[in-house]
Amino acid sequence: MSTDGLIDVHAHFVTDSYVRQATAAGHDKPDGVPAWPAWSAEAHLELMDRGGIETALLSVSSPGVFFGDADAARRLAREVNEDGAAVVREHPGRFGLFASLPVPDVDGALAEIAHAFDVLGADGVVLETNTHGVYLGDERLEPVFAELARRHAVVLLHPTSPVCWEQTALGRPRPMVEFIFDTARTVTDLLFAGTLERHPDLRVIVPHCGGALPVLADRINGFMKLFMPAEPDAPDAVAQLRRLYYDLAGPAFPRQVPALLGLADPDHLLYGSDYCWTPAPAAEAHAASFSEAPAPVDGTTWRSLTATNARTLFPRLSR
Template sequence: MDKVRLHLCGPGCDSQCDRKQQAAQAVARRDRSFPVVDTHCHVLVPAVEKLVAGHPLKIAEDQANLKASGDASVQFNREQMLPAVVPRLLDPEVRIADMDAMGVDIQLLSPAPSQYYYWADEDLAARIVAVQNDAIQQLCLQYPQRFVGLGAIALQHPQLAVAQLEHAVLELGLKGVEISTHVGNLELGDERLQPFWARAEALGALVFIHPFGSQVGERLASWYLSNLVGQPLETTLALSQLMFSGTLDRYPQLRILAAHGGGYLPFYCGRSDHAAKVRPEVQGARLLPSQYLRNLWFDSLVFSPQAVRQLIDQVGIGQVVLGTDYPFDMGAYDLHWLVEQVPGLDASQRQQLLSGNALQLLGLDAEAFLPALAADPLNPQEES
């Protein structure tokens, strides 16, 4: 299988494309004195699909997602995107080859969002999460210098979710969990979810917020707007709910990582700040939204050096980590080129983005990963 595309051009890109060459050259000249960490990488667990196969609510969810995506996107995904992506979701050797091509040493593995299955009853949800988390733990144990993991939880059953979080972190050794931007009609700041947030804070567990679908509905069914607009919009809504509900006030030590650069909020939070000053119904939070942003973490998946610069200016250099959305086609894999091109960064700040911020967030020791960096896997002849 071909290695992952390092640049942003489409399938018809010329082999001599400047961007393609620039991305490859950036990987070749990377600094190998520290490990590069990608915090936004998904894993599909086939055994979960066996548990939900034929379930009426699974069928209903699939139909609703297909309707919201639009015929053109559904056809493209079936015929082109999924055949390229599924092997990468399943085969760790293919994944590692792609990581080497990208110049990534460590992936933070998280469940494929399509496997949240928040419609499941408590018994089925317990089995789904157990299978997912065990599979991710096994990958991390099999490749300890390449993978660390996040688990799943059944957030639709808050008491069960707390127990699953504890098991994932305390017994399986996972770094935290991935959750969606809402749980059915339940927003993340809802009172019923407060025990989960309290326990996540107490454990120091990372909570990766990643959307799956959008509640906007069929307005986004054309032109892949369900993903282009719907995904960042969902993250914007989720973070806003956590801020204005007081959840971030009650649990100020939460370790939250927001996918896709945090959606639109970091780039337009001045409007939310203004509302917090002039609108009485949004004045319950202790801080301005822009101040909360500096206590959260955000991946770099905003597609341009200028946007990364703007994100850094808004949230702080220490709050941004690399994220590719591996292995999906809406991911961006030219990490080294991207970081090189961000305006105004010195060498120390580039290292923060590539490595230091994520290592600190995940509680990883860089020294444990340095032996694997001694040789360049793309140029084995350079070993000596």
């Protein structure tokens, strides 16, 4: 594999069992998308080889694993994490895993964090932007973030539908617009709750070029200064946002990346395909764009830059 092999931090998998359980819970058209995608490790590897993707870190996308019943969510999280870990073991060096957690069940989430890292060797965890309206800044989730920070964990955020989607989505698939704003909503909630400031050891990946955050960052910063008690040495919202990582899944070029570069440092940018929810032809075209667009750091390409950043964030990928 080339040294410019991409490291995909935003790649998804589904299993037949997961689809059955999500469909039974009412997600027959997940987030307004007409049908569930098909996935297999073999098809994924073929796509990776065609696109020059060295390693893909797998995660379960929206709607996550919590459908209203905490015990069922615990069982489903354990099931998909075991399934994902089996794929990683069967294809050494080609896959990694972001484990799912059954939030907002805090006790279940803490148990699954221990299992994911200590037993399965997960590379990080994935958290949906909200679960039935519980956003990530909710004080009930503080023990989860404290434990993730203690472990210096990498946390991939993934958008999902807001509870008000029936009024706001206007009958259209929610990934188009709702996901972008729910990402901004939950990161803003983390900022106002002080979660990111309390836990600087958290390493958070914001998806889809930051969603709406690049154009909202200064507005959020202004409102935080107006309505939150100021501390002399506390960084502002923009400084906290700059500490986060951002994946470039979705239509990154030609407009979203320039906006993101006004907020994020180049060494915090990562490649993401969004396969299997992004169909293979579109994922291949997206991967090709990382060879075509000019990179923001002299002497690099988007492929080498994002791969180097990923190996720094996930040292095991360099071994």
